[in-house]
Amino acid sequence: MLTCQKSLFDLGEGVAYLNCATLSPLSRRVVAAGQEGIQRKVRPWSIKPTDFFEPCDRLRATFARLIAAEDLLEVALLPSVSYGLAQVAANMPAMKGKNKIVLLEGQFPSNVYCWHRLARTRQWECVQVAPPLTGSQRAAAWNEALLDAIDERTALVAMGPVHWTDGTCFDLEAVKQRVHRHGAVWVLDATQFVGAHPFSVTDLGPDAVVAAGYKFLMGPYGIAFGWYGPRIQQGMPIEENWANRMHSDDFARLINYQAHYRPGAQRFNVGEQANFITVPMMQAALDQVLEWGPARIQAYCRQLVHPYLDRLRAMGVEIAPQAWHIFGLHLPSHVPPQVLKEGLEALQVVVSVRGDAVRVSPNVYNTPEDMERLVEALDHALQDVRQTTH
Numbered sequence: 001m002l003t004c005q006k007s008l009f010d011l012g013e014g015v016a017y018l019n020c021a022t023l024s025p026l027s028r029r030v031v032a033a034g035q036e037g038i039q040r041k042v043r044p045w046s047i048k049p050t051d052f053f054e055p056c057d058r059l060r061a062t063f064a065r066l067i068a069a070e071d072l073l074e075v076a077l078l079p080s081v082s083y084g085l086a087q088v089a090a091n092m093p094a095m096k097g098k099n100k101i102v103l104l105e106g107q108f109p110s111n112v113y114c115w116h117r118l119a120r121t122r123q124w125e126c127v128q129v130a131p132p133l134t135g136s137q138r139a140a141a142w143n144e145a146l147l148d149a150i151d152e153r154t155a156l157v158a159m160g161p162v163h164w165t166d167g168t169c170f171d172l173e174a175v176k177q178r179v180h181r182h183g184a185v186w187v188l189d190a191t192q193f194v195g196a197h198p199f200s201v202t203d204l205g206p207d208a209v210v211a212a213g214y215k216f217l218m219g220p221y222g223i224a225f226g227w228y229g230p231r232i233q234q235g236m237p238i239e240e241n242w243a244n245r246m247h248s249d250d251f252a253r254l255i256n257y258q259a260h261y262r263p264g265a266q267r268f269n270v271g272e273q274a275n276f277i278t279v280p281m282m283q284a285a286l287d288q289v290l291e292w293g294p295a296r297i298q299a300y301c302r303q304l305v306h307p308y309l310d311r312l313r314a315m316g317v318e319i320a321p322q323a324w325h326i327f328g329l330h331l332p333s334h335v336p337p338q339v340l341k342e343g344l345e346a347l348q349v350v351v352s353v354r355g356d357a358v359r360v361s362p363n364v365y366n367t368p369e370d371m372e373r374l375v376e377a378l379d380h381a382l383q384d385v386r387q388t389t390h
């Protein structure tokens with residue numbers, strides 16, 4: 001069992017930061033890696049041609065390990081989730097006889113707009129599956145509605161393992177059966193999942209997985225990862241960067257233009273992928289996440305949150321965590337979430353309002369005191385709302 005890792009961060013005592021789903025803090029180890037990267041650029045002669053490739057290869061290999069991929073060649077370094085999904089949209093197979101894209105209602109916009117565009121271009125229908133029920137049946141009914149929506153007309157299913165607004169978990173095994181039966185392309189935005197929860201592309205067999213690096217992967221802003229399966233991997237990248245071509249490590253011969261890409265998904269690497277500051281930071285962050293282990297991170301979050309469930313429910317807050325690193329508090333109907341959030345912020349408890357849920361997203365640096373402050377602040381805020389509405 002993991003113990004609290006707060007001493008590895010510089011969080012201070014003033015703030016109860018329960019908002020990793022927006023931005024993780026940087027550990028001291030990650031900050032040190034960034035500072036070292038800056039120093040290298042201060043003396044650029046210390047940066048060798050191999051430094052344009054080897055750190056990126058190592059980072060892609062580390063991410064491959066985190067998601068149990070077979071090979072680092074399946075992984076590309078990206079600047080954002082939207083960039084990684086654009087690679088998929090640009091390389092969607094023809095899908096004869098199919099004309100439907102299935103999304104979940106309220107998905108993160110980077111995992112929506114690209115599919116709207118694809119639907120317009122191909123004249124396909126774009127279906128957003130909503131939860132048909134509220135309350136305790138919501139998650140089960142939503143999962144069922146998602147499975148029902150995937151049929152022989154379905155060309156693409158794009159979703160996340162958990163909903164980014166309130167942590168609703170989707171049954172990936174069941175979706176896998178369904179998409180494989182109908183031959184649909186399956187894309188997972190695992191930003192709110194990978195790092196804090198075990199995840200295996202080898203077990204799931206999707207066509208693409210993308211994840212931003214600055215949340216549960218604990219890295220800097222501006223790096224994301226893409227894993228691309230065989231149906232997408234040989235496609236046409238959305239940009240043509242020199243480093244993605246064969247023999248690009250031979251700087252003296254770069255203008256011997258090459259017709260072929262580096263193998264696997266490397267064609268999808270973003271230009272200037274070898275950022276000398278953020279790549280080492282991301283490497284330090286992933287090394288740390290792997291040392292902790294996603295299963296142990298999940299167990300830590302459970303052990304942190306579980307003791308407080310009864311008190312929260314007694315206050316009229318509906319809460320049913322399915323994943324312990326990201327979950328929603330559904331408030332009594334007379335309480336506007338935004339007002340509550342402002343009340344919490346005044347007491348330096350940092351959470352997010354997403355849709356109609358207050359989203360709480362702890363991690364290994366959080367303490368029972370943070371949870372205690374969340375519960376107390378909620379109690380105060382609910383009392384305030386009650387007084388002003390009477």
Ligand SMILES: Cc1ncc(COP(=O)(O)O)c(C=O)c1O
Pocket residue numbers: 021022079080081082083108110111160164189191192212224
């Ligand atoms: C589920 C999800 N995907 C992606 C992102 C970030 O997308 P992008 O990297 O395109 O800015 C976020 C940010 O909150 C998110 O919650």
